[in-house]
Amino acid sequence: METGWRRVSARKSASRFRRSTSRSMEESTSSAWRVTHRLSSRDSRLRFLAADDSGSSSV
DSSP states (O other): OHHHHHHHHHHHHHHHHHHHHHHHHHHHHHHHHHHHHHHHHHHHHHHHHHHHHHHHHHO
16 A cells, blocks of 8 residues: 555656656757857858858968
8 A cells, every 4th residue: 555655656756857857958958059059150150251261362
C-alpha cells in the first residue's frame, strides 16, 4: 500500500518536474536562439565586410 502511494506521489512530482523543465527549456531555447541570431547577424556582417575588403584588395 505504501509503495503504491509512493509511486503515485513520485509520478505527480515527476510530471510537475517535467512541466517546469519544459518551461525553462523553452525559455533557454528562445534566449539561445536570440543570442545565436544576434551572433549570426554580426558574423554575416563581418563576413560581408571581409568579402568587400578582399574584393577591393583584389581589384
